[in-house]
Amino acid sequence: MSYLAPVLEIGGNGGTPFDFRGTDSGASLEKIGVWAGGWQIKCIKIWLTNGEYREFGKPEGDYSEYAFKPGELITSLSLWDNAEGDGAGTRLGAIKFTTTLDGSFFSKMTDLDLQKEYPIDVGSGICMGIVGFAGEDIDKLGFLFINPIKSTFLTNITYPTLYDVIPQVATEELKSMTYQNDTSVIQEYTLETSEKVIRKSSWLVCSIWPRRGSTVFCYLGRWTPIVVLFIFAMILSLLKTNRTK
Structure with a gap:
């Protein structure tokens, strides 16, 4: 038709x-x-x-x-x-x-x-x-x-300007290879790689009020929202303790 x-x-x-x-x-x-x-x-x-x-x-x-x-x-x-x-x-x-x-x-x-x-x-x-x-x-x-359209689908979509975009992040190539099959026989090849990521955080104790030895934890590492809330709670607790002494 x-x-x-x-x-x-x-x-x-x-x-x-x-x-x-x-x-x-x-x-x-x-x-x-x-x-x-x-x-x-x-x-x-x-x-x-x-x-x-x-x-x-x-x-x-x-x-x-x-x-x-x-x-x-x-x-x-x-x-x-x-x-x-x-x-x-x-x-x-x-x-x-x-x-x-x-x-x-x-x-x-x-x-x-x-x-x-x-x-x-x-x-x-x-x-x-x-x-x-x-x-x-x-x-x-x-x-x-064109006759009334019942359904549509897109094929062979290309983005000609995508290669001109410079990523705003640091990139790292983990593993790459070029493989070409010059025969009519179906061939399979598996490319595998892995990477171990280690994140470090450190803590120290410092004195911010000389009298009565009041202390607070100082965090040296990645400032996530949870860490910020934890430190803020610690400071409020210490302030309350010092005011009641």
């Missing part, structure tokens, strides 16, 4: 086919510009999120454009041809859409009234590009949408 929603192309049968999409690179629609003539859509220009852009038709007439914000999706889309009465359309006549951020766009031919509206299946709302036929006008146009 295709990941793209069914594509409905609206317009006539003339022109040269075109296909501009970002499905291979993962790029989606970023901006659209449309030129409207008296009885047809004259030109359309599409920008994708990878920086690529293409223009189809001849840029003449009333111009309007819409730039999508990051994460903005299309919620509805309708196309019209330029048919008059019961006749068949020969060109694209209008484009209208709305978005998840309350945005809207409407570009239509200026001299003819719109006839039959063609609602388009927008799937997930993510537009990957356009297809159609064009010469000096837009003869026929269709939009490419």
Whole structure:
């Protein structure tokens, strides 16, 4: 089953086919510009999120454009041809859409009234590009949408600037090796290492009040919150003892 929603192309049968999409690179629609003539859509220009852009038709007439914000999706889309009465359309006549951020766009031919509206299946709302036929006008146009998304997952994630980060800690290499398997046979190798860490703390007794031989423990080592609380309690106890003597 295709990941793209069914594509409905609206317009006539003339022109040269075109296909501009970002499905291979993962790029989606970023901006659209449309030129409207008296009885047809004259030109359309599409920008994708990878920086690529293409223009189809001849840029003449009333111009309007819409730039999508990051994460903005299309919620509805309708196309019209330029048919008059019961006749068949020969060109694209209008484009209208709305978005998840309350945005809207409407570009239509200026001299003819719109006839039959063609609602388009927008799937997930993510537009990957356009297809159609064009010469000096837009003869026929269709939009490419991804189907509704049920789940997503990320693969091959890289952080290109991670190697430029200088750690703010002292680093030490414990053990390293380079191993290469030049055969088609599965090989296993275990790299093991260990390190013994010794932490030292020392205590001494000193006199801080010469009279009556009052003493307090002085700690020389790592000042953790527990050590600080212990010493503070000892000082309070000694102060209380000296005041009662």
